[in-house]
Amino acid sequence: MTTIPATSNTSGTQSTTSNNSTDSSTLNYDDFLQLMVAQLRNQDPLNPTDSTEYMSQIAQFSSVEQGINTNSKLDQLLVNSNISQASTMVGLTLTSADGSTSGIVTSVRIDSSGSTAILNNGKEIPITQGVTLGYQ
Structure with missing residues (x-):
């Protein structure tokens, strides 16, 4: 992703923008457009930035944003798949990979670290x- 250099404010005042997203460390498309407008307002009038560079930045940002949206949808699909699989495990006998623990699955917990079977x-x-997994 292209790094956008900081712009100076020629009026001596600082402007702040509010970000409605839940994670302030990420930029959304509106934040990107605000940064681009700030660059346009504060560019050197004797040496303006080439418009093709701005178009390239917009295309790159759109591509990254689409990738993030795709990953989000894939994550949701994975969670739905885990829920579907978890419902088929309840009532079956589960044995750990090393064979040391075994029991009947009473419930399955799904969180960010993966799925965990809770035994009887x-x-x-x-x-x-x-x-x-197997039958009794």
């Missing part, structure tokens, strides 16, 4: 490669 004996086993 109170033990929790992360659902990872090597875990086996």
Whole structure:
């Protein structure tokens, strides 16, 4: 992504913008457009920036934004898939990958770290490669 240099404000006052997003460390399309307008307002009139550079920045930002949106939709699809799979595990016997823990799955917890099976004996086993499921 192209780095946008800081612009100076020639009037001596600073302007602040509010960001409605929940994560202030990320920029959305509106933030990008505000930065671009600030660049246009504060550019050197004797040496203006080439308009093709701005178009290139917009295209790059749009591409990154589309990638982020795609990842978000894929994450939601993965969560839906995990929920669907979790519902089929309840009532089955689960054995950990090392074979040390076994029990009947009473519920499945899905969070950002993955899926975890809660067994009837109170033990929790992360659902990872090597875990086996079967009937009693």
